[in-house]
Amino acid sequence: MTTQQTTQHEIRNLEKELHAFNDRIVELQKEGHRGHAMEVLKANAIDLARQIDELRCLLVEPAKNDKRAI
Secondary structure, three states, rough: OOOOHHHHHHHHHHHHHHHHHHHHHHHHHHOOOOHHHHHHHHHHHHHHHHHHHHHHHHHHHHHHHHHHOE
């Protein structure tokens, strides 16, 4: 498996985890929860989104560098 494939696999895993966090947040909001647990879930979701963005940047950077070499 190439580095790019590994990165894409990691992105998919993180996206699944983020989706689960978002589903749980929506579920708890519908139940009227507003406490500390909600803030922790939201912070974790934001952190996962940041990690996904960072990994996506790693995929884009090599492509930019390859075009410069042409």
